[in-house]
Amino acid sequence: MLAELSIKDFAIIEEVTISFQEGLTVLTGETGAGKSIIIDAIQLLTGGRGSAEFVRYGTKKAEIEGLFFIDDEHHRAYEKAKLFGVELMDDGMLILNRTISANGKSICRVNGKLVTLAILREFGQTLIDIHTQHETQSLMDVDRHIELLDLYDRERIQLAKNDFMKLYKQFESLKKRHKELSENEQEMAQRLDLLQFQCNELLEANLQPNEDEQLTEERSRLANYERIYKALHDAYHALHGEQKALDWLSLSLSSLEHANEYDQDIAKKTEELSNHYYLVEELTYDLRNQLDQLEYNEEELDSIESRLNEINRLKKKYGQSVNEILEYAATIEDEIDQIKHKDTHIEKLELELREKAEDVALEAKHLHDLRLQAATNLTSAIHEELQDLYLEKASFGVDFSYVDGTIKDPQVNGCHVKIGMNGYDVVKFMITTNPGEPLKDIHKVASGGELSRIMLALKRIFSKHQGVTSVIFDEVDTGVSGRVAQAIAEKIYGISSSSQVLCISHLPQVAAMADTHLYIKKEMKADRTKTIVHQLSKEDKVDELSRMISGAQLTETTRVHAKELLDLAEKMKHK
Numbered sequence: 001m002l003a004e005l006s007i008k009d010f011a012i013i014e015e016v017t018i019s020f021q022e023g024l025t026v027l028t029g030e031t032g033a034g035k036s037i038i039i040d041a042i043q044l045l046t047g048g049r050g051s052a053e054f055v056r057y058g059t060k061k062a063e064i065e066g067l068f069f070i071d072d073e074h075h076r077a078y079e080k081a082k083l084f085g086v087e088l089m090d091d092g093m094l095i096l097n098r099t100i101s102a103n104g105k106s107i108c109r110v111n112g113k114l115v116t117l118a119i120l121r122e123f124g125q126t127l128i129d130i131h132t133q134h135e136t137q138s139l140m141d142v143d144r145h146i147e148l149l150d151l152y153d154r155e156r157i158q159l160a161k162n163d164f165m166k167l168y169k170q171f172e173s174l175k176k177r178h179k180e181l182s183e184n185e186q187e188m189a190q191r192l193d194l195l196q197f198q199c200n201e202l203l204e205a206n207l208q209p210n211e212d213e214q215l216t217e218e219r220s221r222l223a224n225y226e227r228i229y230k231a232l233h234d235a236y237h238a239l240h241g242e243q244k245a246l247d248w249l250s251l252s253l254s255s256l257e258h259a260n261e262y263d264q265d266i267a268k269k270t271e272e273l274s275n276h277y278y279l280v281e282e283l284t285y286d287l288r289n290q291l292d293q294l295e296y297n298e299e300e301l302d303s304i305e306s307r308l309n310e311i312n313r314l315k316k317k318y319g320q321s322v323n324e325i326l327e328y329a330a331t332i333e334d335e336i337d338q339i340k341h342k343d344t345h346i347e348k349l350e351l352e353l354r355e356k357a358e359d360v361a362l363e364a365k366h367l368h369d370l371r372l373q374a375a376t377n378l379t380s381a382i383h384e385e386l387q388d389l390y391l392e393k394a395s396f397g398v399d400f401s402y403v404d405g406t407i408k409d410p411q412v413n414g415c416h417v418k419i420g421m422n423g424y425d426v427v428k429f430m431i432t433t434n435p436g437e438p439l440k441d442i443h444k445v446a447s448g449g450e451l452s453r454i455m456l457a458l459k460r461i462f463s464k465h466q467g468v469t470s471v472i473f474d475e476v477d478t479g480v481s482g483r484v485a486q487a488i489a490e491k492i493y494g495i496s497s498s499s500q501v502l503c504i505s506h507l508p509q510v511a512a513m514a515d516t517h518l519y520i521k522k523e524m525k526a527d528r529t530k531t532i533v534h535q536l537s538k539e540d541k542v543d544e545l546s547r548m549i550s551g552a553q554l555t556e557t558t559r560v561h562a563k564e565l566l567d568l569a570e571k572m573k574h575k
Contacts, residue, residue: 016533022515024516026516026518027502054100061100077094080123081110128472164423174349178349199329209322215304222296245280361410364410367423386454391433396430399429
């Protein structure tokens with residue numbers, strides 16, 4: 001949920017900090033007081049387009065910061081944080097920050113980390129869904145209808161999608177390889193010449209596994225011959241010789257041996273010292289042998305340097321290490337074999353493609369069948385919502401179609417179809433509000449009041465499936481009144497049971513349902529306009545609802561009506 005919003009020097013807002021609660025928060029106030037400006041600020045905070053016009057006149061920059069709390073550890077924001085290297089705090093706290101300078105430049109941060117506007121938008125889309133009268137949202141975007149349908153029955157459809165995607169990726173990989181082998185003879189011949197040149201170059205190099213590491217170690221040994229010799233020499237002569245370490249150890253051992261028959265503890269220490277003596281003696285002989293075998297060969301060092309230069313030259317072209325180069329050599333040998341015997345490989349690929357196409361088609365058909373079931377259930381649920389909103393004569397449906405494919409595409413029910421990452425389904429939400437009229441694309445519904453209710457019904461269904469922490473409605477109840485207004489109020493409150501809802505409204509029925517009621521007003525201070533946000537008490541709510549019912553003139557009758565609305569709202573909430 002959005003817990004706190006801070007706005008500074010934004011439009012007519014000088015500085016304001018708003019704390020939000022769970023449930024339904026309604027923002028009311030006179031036209032021009034700055035209600036929609038607050039929503040504009042939230043849009044910018046979540047990645048909307050900004051400009052210098054948003055910066056308050058006479059100031060250098062506008063600053064917007066939002067504090068979010070994410071309770072669900074599986075929320076998509078965690079996935080985004082991992083993807084973009086943003087650290088989320090243990091309590092699920094996420095802070096978005098955006099600064100817009102007077103020259104129009106933006107600076108975006110997520111939990112203090114500088115990010116691009118595109119990344120800020122990625123986070124914003126997981127946190128807030130804003131719906132206004134004039135803005136096209138995901139519910140109106142035909143391209144996203146299939147995504148919303150899949151969300152409606154997410155558990156079953158996602159499992160089928162995972163199985164489908166595994167086969168689809170394999171199918172696409174085979175298609176790509178088949179295309180490479182079967183198209184453009186000239187490019188293939190040029191590719192073969194290049195691969196053969198590379199293969200010959202690597203064969204002539206006669207590289208051995210880990211050769212670069214071994215040569216580097218040997219070069220280091222030869223280049224530091226004097227240091228190694230001195231270290232071995234000094235170590236050996238410190239241990240061996242008259243009055244040296246081994247002599248003193250021998251003397252110590254001999255001294256203990258004279259007394260070990262009288263004391264068990266001394267006998268034990270004598271045995272331990274004896275073991276250490278022989279170990280040191282053996283180490284001394286090893287040092288001497290290594291010293292005797294040590295020799296400096298300048299020609300060998302030159303040879304190693306030359307070989308390493310050759311290896312480094314090959315590394316620039318084929319890999320970061322000799323082992324990577326050898327892996328690349330094996331890869332191009334396989335590719336050369338495929339090109340030389342491409343007809344055989346093409347036949348084999350075509351057989352694999354036919355088999356894989358059948359598997360992909362089966363999984364896509366299974367995905368389609370699950371979507372049909374989900375569409376039936378979704379249609380019933382939306383019809384119930386529409387009836388509650390007094391659109392009982394409206395009819396909703398989900399249209400399924402597919403794009404015709406070529407002979408190379410998989411077959412489903414005897415027809416070749418284009419298959420993509422979502423299968424072969426093309427999904428559109430359709431609706432009609434007049435009996436006897438055919439279903440039409442949802443964005444072609446004419447009446448503004450009907451459109452608001454249809455959108456609200458869809459939001460009611462999808463809000464719990466979309467995973468956003470907050471849903472914002474900006475005057476979506478315009479153009480309705482009476483019993484429809486009451487139905488809309490109840491629907492908006494219903495959405496707040498699964499997501500935090502912020503709502504700008506001019507309907508007293510909606511305001512009465514608020515868990516938190518914020519009043520927005522303008523004040524003049526030092527010849528400048530500023531916006532103030534005030535949380536209303538119960539008594540203040542009565543006055544504000546009275547004003548919304550009657551306008552500026554408050555009467556005892558409107559106050560009684562306002563109290564009745566609040567009492568009715570409380571009863572509705574308890575239900």
